[in-house]
Amino acid sequence: MPDKFIIPIGPQHPALKEPGHFEFTVDGEVVTGASVRLGYVHRGIEKATESRNWNQNLYLLERICGICSHTHAMAYCLGVEKLAGVVAPPRAQAIRTLVGELERIHSHLLWLGVAAHEAGFDTLFMYSWRDRETVMDVLEGLTGNRVNYSANVLGGVKVDINGQQSDSIRKGLDFLEERTRHYLEVVTTDTVFLQRTRGIGVTTNEQAERLGLVGPTARASSVVRDIRIDAPYAAYAEYPVSVVTEAAGDLEARFIVRIKELFESYRVIREILDKLPEGELQARVPRRIKAGETISRVEAPRGELFYFIKSNGTDTPDRIKVRTPTMCNMASVLALAVGHQLADMPMILVGVDPCFSCNDRSVVINGGGDCWTWEQLRQYGIDYYRRKP
Amino acid sequence: MNAIAALLIFPGGLFVLFGGMAYEWADRKLVARLQNRLGPRWFQPLADTVKLLAKEEVIPSGVNSFLFLGLPVAALAGALTAALYVPLAGLAPSYSFPGDLIVTLYALSLLTLCTGLAGANTSDRFSLVGATRTLTQLFSYEAPFLLALLGPAMATGSWQINQINQYAAQHWLLVAQPVGFVVALIGLMGKLELPPFDAPEAETEIVAGALTEYSGRGLALFRLGKNAELMIGLTLVASFYFGGIANPLEFFGKTLGLLLGLSALQTLMARLRIDQTVGLWWRYGALLVLAQWLLLILAQGVMA
Numbered sequence: 053m054p055d056k057f058i059i060p061i062g063p064q065h066p067a068l069k070e071p072g073h074f075e076f077t078v079d080g081e082v083v084t085g086a087s088v089r090l091g092y093v094h095r096g097i098e099k100a101t102e103s104r105n106w107n108q109n110l111y112l113l114e115r116i117c118g119i120c121s122h123t124h125a126m127a128y129c130l131g132v133e134k135l136a137g138v139v140a141p142p143r144a145q146a147i148r149t150l151v152g153e154l155e156r157i158h159s160h161l162l163w164l165g166v167a168a169h170e171a172g173f174d175t176l177f178m179y180s181w182r183d184r185e186t187v188m189d190v191l192e193g194l195t196g197n198r199v200n201y202s203a204n205v206l207g208g209v210k211v212d213i214n215g216q217q218s219d220s221i222r223k224g225l226d227f228l229e230e231r232t233r234h235y236l237e238v239v240t241t242d243t244v245f246l247q248r249t250r251g252i253g254v255t256t257n258e259q260a261e262r263l264g265l266v267g268p269t270a271r272a273s274s275v276v277r278d279i280r281i282d283a284p285y286a287a288y289a290e291y292p293v294s295v296v297t298e299a300a301g302d303l304e305a306r307f308i309v310r311i312k313e314l315f316e317s318y319r320v321i322r323e324i325l326d327k328l329p330e331g332e333l334q335a336r337v338p339r340r341i342k343a344g345e346t347i348s349r350v351e352a353p354r355g356e357l358f359y360f361i362k363s364n365g366t367d368t369p370d371r372i373k374v375r376t377p378t379m380c381n382m383a384s385v386l387a388l389a390v391g392h393q394l395a396d397m398p399m400i401l402v403g404v405d406p407c408f409s410c411n412d413r414s415v416v417i418n419g420g421g422d423c424w425t426w427e428q429l430r431q432y433g434i435d436y437y438r439r440k441p
Numbered sequence: 442m443n444a445i446a447a448l449l450i451f452p453g454g455l456f457v458l459f460g461g462m463a464y465e466w467a468d469r470k471l472v473a474r475l476q477n478r479l480g481p482r483w484f485q486p487l488a489d490t491v492k493l494l495a496k497e498e499v500i501p502s503g504v505n506s507f508l509f510l511g512l513p514v515a516a517l518a519g520a521l522t523a524a525l526y527v528p529l530a531g532l533a534p535s536y537s538f539p540g541d542l543i544v545t546l547y548a549l550s551l552l553t554l555c556t557g558l559a560g561a562n563t564s565d566r567f568s569l570v571g572a573t574r575t576l577t578q579l580f581s582y583e584a585p586f587l588l589a590l591l592g593p594a595m596a597t598g599s600w601q602i603n604q605i606n607q608y609a610a611q612h613w614l615l616v617a618q619p620v621g622f623v624v625a626l627i628g629l630m631g632k633l634e635l636p637p638f639d640a641p642e643a644e645t646e647i648v649a650g651a652l653t654e655y656s657g658r659g660l661a662l663f664r665l666g667k668n669a670e671l672m673i674g675l676t677l678v679a680s681f682y683f684g685g686i687a688n689p690l691e692f693f694g695k696t697l698g699l700l701l702g703l704s705a706l707q708t709l710m711a712r713l714r715i716d717q718t719v720g721l722w723w724r725y726g727a728l729l730v731l732a733q734w735l736l737l738i739l740a741q742g743v744m745a
Contacts, residue, residue, distance in 0.1 A: 059566055059647075067645035078570075081715060170645045172636055172712020178476040244637060245711040394570065395714040398645040 056085075059394060063092050067170060067398040070408035074385075074401070078394050086389035088382065093409040098372055105367040106132055106206060106341055114200050116374065117410040119162060122148075122155045123352040124374070125204040130285055131348030131361040132206055136341050142329040144208035145287040150324045151195065151203045151211075152286070152350075153317040154221075157228065158187045159353035160268075160310045160317075163405045164235060167307070170398040171248045176238060183231045190224045193217060208334030218325050225318050232314045239307040249303040253388045253400040256301055263387060266380045267355020269404045272309045273301035279351035286350075291323050303403050310405075340367050352377055354405045378404070378411035447536075452529040453521050460529075461668030462486040467697065468671065471704035486668070490661050498657035503564040512555045512562070513655070513662035519551025520669035527676045528606050528686050537603045542594055545602065546587055549673065552666045553579045553632065556641075559663075560651025571650025574641040574715045578631060581719040582638070585726035586628030588734065592621035593681040595737055602680070610685030620733045622682040624726050629674040630703065631718070633667060637710035638718055675699050 056077050063071035071092035077085035097116055101109045114125040126148055133140060140148075161184040168176035188198045195201035195211050203211050213221075239245060255265070260273035270277050278295045280288045296312040298305035343365035350357050355377030364370040381404035388400050424432070447453055465486045473480025500506050526534050526541040534541075553575060560572025594600050596617065597608040615622050631638040642650035649655075652663055679695040680686040686695060713721065 057566070059570065066648055080573075081570075168711070172639060172643060172645070173710070174636070175476050175708045176711075178478055182477055242711070244709075244713065247713070247717055248711055393714055393716065395640065395643065395646055395712075 061397065061401075067401070068408075069166070070406075072406070072408045074397075076389060076394065076397055081393050081395065083389050083392055083394060083397065086386045088386060090382070090408065091412050094412040095409070098374060101369055101372045103368065105339075106337075106369065109369065109372070110204065110206065111202070113372070113374075114202055114204075117352075117376070117407055118199055119159050119407060120155060120352045120354065120357070120410075121200045122151050122203060123350050123357050125202070126152060126286065127348045127350045127357050127359045128361070128372075129204045129206055130350065131346050131359050132341060133335075133337065134346050134348065135344055135361060135363050136206075136337050138207050138335050138337050140208045140335055141332040142287070142290075143212075143331045144333050144335075146290070146324050146328055147209045147211065147213060147333075148204065149287040149291060150213070150321055151191070151201060151209075153321050153324075154187055154191055154194070155201075156317050156353045157314055158184055158191065159405075160314055161187065161228075163310060163353075163402075164307070167303075167399065167402050168245075170402045171245065173245055176235070176245075179231075180235060183228060186224045186228055190221050193220055205334060207337040208332070210333075212333055213325070213328065218328075221321065221325060225321060229315065229318050232311060232318075236308070236311045239304065239311065246304065248396075248399060249307060252303045252396050253392065253403055254300070254302045255384060255388065259384070259387065260301070263383045264380055265355075265384055265404075266377045267352070267405075268306060268309045268313065269355065269381050269384065271295065271297045272305035274299045277356075279349050279356050283349060285348075287324070291320050291327075293317075293320050303399055306403050340365060341369075354378060354407060355380060376407065376410040378407045382406065382411065447525065448521075452524050452527075452532075452535055456529065457521055457524045457669045457672060458665055459487075461665060461670075461672045462490065464672045464675070464696075464700065465664075465668045467700055468704055471701060472707055475704060475708040490665065493656075493661035493664070494658055496657035498659055499654075501563055501565070501654050504562050504654070508558065508562045510659065512559045513659040513666070516552045516555035516559075517662045517666040517669070519548045519555070520666040520673065523548035523673050524669060526602055527673055528603065528680055528692075529673075529676055530689050530692050532689075534603055537601060540600045542590065542600045542602050542605070545673075545677070546590065549632070549670055550579065550583060552663075552670055555666075556651045556663065559655065559659075560653075563654040565654050567647040567649070567653045568651050570647050571641050571653065574647075575634075575651050577715055578634070578638065578641055578718055581722040582628045582631035582726070585624050585722055585730050586632065588727070588730040589621045589625035589628060590677065590681060592618045592730070592733060592737065595734070595741075602677070606680045606685050608685075609681055609683075610687055613682075613684045615682045615684070618682070618733060618737070620729045622678070624730050625678050625682065626699070626703065627706075627726070629678060630706065631722070632674060633671055635703070636707045637713045639712055640715045640718060643712055672696070675703075 059076045059078055061074040062068050063073045073089040075087045076083045097112060100112060104112060110125055110128060113128045114121045116124045161180050165177040165180040191201055192198045194217055195203045203209050255273045257273050257275060260270050260275045266277060274297045276295055276297060280293050281295050293316050296309050296316060298309050341363040343363055345362040348359040357377060358375040360373040361369060362371040384404060385401050389397060466481060466483055470480040500509055523545045525536045526545045528534055557572045557576040560568040560575060593605050593609060593614050597605045599605060634641050652660060675696040679699050683695045686692045
């Protein structure tokens, strides 16, 4: 229909920090239709893993996501260890869990800032990112890196925690806990901000179940779904977390869930520091992994991260398949968009905490057709350029 | 000779342009410091302007190029015209006649109108939505803002800015008409599209709103116009409600004090949606000012 007025958001747009393409059909300010195209940052990592050995892949897979890098490495390590029949020592598992929770803190604070910015509340953005530096510094002090910590190795971890580091983590957490309490107060009491979040983008419990949402997005619609509790991995069985849910399902609930999860993370990290088991940091993992296949699931800051790993008994994997939480949550953006105002779109989109470059897998457009051989493709190319004027 | 100087140097031309840039810097710096950022260096607005003026101006296809080039000029001209009638720098206005308050307010609105037209002129979808929002916002804050500035005029019994300024020097109208002051200050924020009233140029939704297609000279002129309007708007509100402006010291003290309040308000709030903006103005702003008017008229009737 030619009389449709479509607002394109992306691939390059100030609201998006990564490329994705959304088309919102609007009637005045009200959105009447939405569509999405992803895949702009497809990097072929899954295929690349097949030509690297198990150790090299650790480096590569950690770079799938710049925000939740540790969870990717952890999911991969846990899967490969399962295949090899090796169990990492308890101290290593505890440190993995600890870094995972620190990463959750940094990711949730980052999201808080981005979401506030989308609502035009730049003050909250600036303050939450300033405070996020605390946890970045803690991670740097612990692992030597701010972003890709590379704390994992197959069979354990690279980094140990000494008393001094433990103290600096505690100090950072005390500061962050106080600030987080303040942010919780801001997002639940600031009248102007609540006008932009309360009752906006309501996802009912049924919708969340039907769309298969994961992570804090699902928990904000009172779906009790958290891999840390449903299928405890690493050291979550020894240091259990309690699930945070909200009933409202709107944007405000997503803010509350993520902020309350921060308190849970602070508590778990302190518990781990108190009761850190002594012992080895690494178990030996053979160079060749026994043939077989396995799945590995961890709770990334955005929701369930799923790894399928298949080995053919050599030193390189046969297949690694990654499903990131953004993929599961993206459907909710389109489902919620219709009927809302254009001004709410960035908030609804960011409400699921999208991470496009994690999310972009190989894309099949109009799939199901015949497979072209190399010769056919080549011929098509020649014909195409011959036809061109 | 004097007339030319008034138009080109003080208060019309150079003074307002450079003063406006200084006020823009002060505003940006204050907001940045309140947000725990460093903020721009003092010459940043000037550097931006010079850079933009030197850049190529891209005229997109599908626009009326006469309007595309002419609207920024008209917008800046409107703002500079308004400068002639207000007591800038605490000196008496260069021109003054009964009813110049109305002329000034309309000259100030020209900028918003030109922005809206500039957006509607291009075929960019962000610009069109931005233009719609700019004009919607104009209709929502304009009436309450006008009414809020007419309050002091009624108290004075004159619609001449100079006389109101002199009357206000004896009476702090902030105390007598607090509602009018609040509405005028917030109206000024709406006029300048400052947060939380920046829906017309909400970057996370519609990039740069009505001015998305502008680059180079056109954008520079619009920005200069907006800076001039910031300075003139602050002057008007300060002289009407803050006990008048009689000398340069009072001028800078009072307008900068007001700017501090303006910056604090900007940092405090999230962006309002355009429907929320309209609702706010017509449901509360306009009604409160009208209620104050009624009280004013009654009080004057009782005293007379």
